[in-house]
Amino acid sequence: MARTKGEESKRKLLQTAEELFAKKGFQSTKISEIVANAGLTQAAFYLYFKSKEDIFQQLLQDFDQQLMELSDVGKKVVELSPTDVKSYVTDMFVKLFTLLGKNPNLTRIALQHATESDRIRKKIVEQIANNMSNNQRLGIVKKEIDTWMAAESIVAITERLIHRYLLTGEKTEKELGEQVAQMFLDGILNHSKSGD
Structure with missing residues (x-):
């Protein structure tokens, strides 16, 4: 089953956040880094997650x-x-x-x-x-x-x-x-x- 554009964006954000949290730690990772590395915007981030804590959870x-x-x-x-x-x-x-x-x-x-x-x-x-x-x-x-x-x-x-x-x-x-x-x-x- 093919992913929708929204599902793909959310997957990219989760994958990028996972990599950054593992590499830099939760506290040192910024939302701006997550979206930049995922090739998305902060607006896209907030479509799926309320905060950095939310994506982490x-x-x-x-x-x-x-x-x-x-x-x-x-x-x-x-x-x-x-x-x-x-x-x-x-x-x-x-x-x-x-x-x-x-x-x-x-x-x-x-x-x-x-x-x-x-x-x-x-x-x-x-x-x-x-x-x-x-x-x-x-x-x-x-x-x-x-x-x-x-x-x-x-x-x-x-x-x-x-x-x-x-x-x-x-x-x-x-x-x-x-x-x-x-x-x-x-x-x-x-x-x-x-x-x-």
Whole structure:
């Protein structure tokens, strides 16, 4: 389906704002820069957005929704057979890194803009911890695991690996997803050597 001229203008403004916010930061980016780099006018900007804050919020809204859907995967684990859990969780980690790698500018904005990153991080940690606690009650997650600490660890590790490996292109989404899933699901000890 072809975009209308209005849809194309709005897309250009969103894309340009995303690039500038990621490069310069929210505070240092001006509306005049957004419209100039998009090849549009300030009048066009105000047809779609009330302010710089409005365009920023619209950028993050879809991204936030996608992140929340991926962080809610623990809820679906109860429907799986025990043999399918590992591949399911691994696939979800790969999808998470794919989303974050596909949107590097939004990833930088979402994780680096103080107010938004704290809000997003807190929602994701809470959702993961609640799902893990439920899975703990069902016997899927070990009872001795502190689910809030585990959720914080997952988010912190994911965030660091994005910056260290994904955004630099050193590792693929698949490589990162598989490694993180293996660490969290299997641990790092060789159980045959540790006596387990």
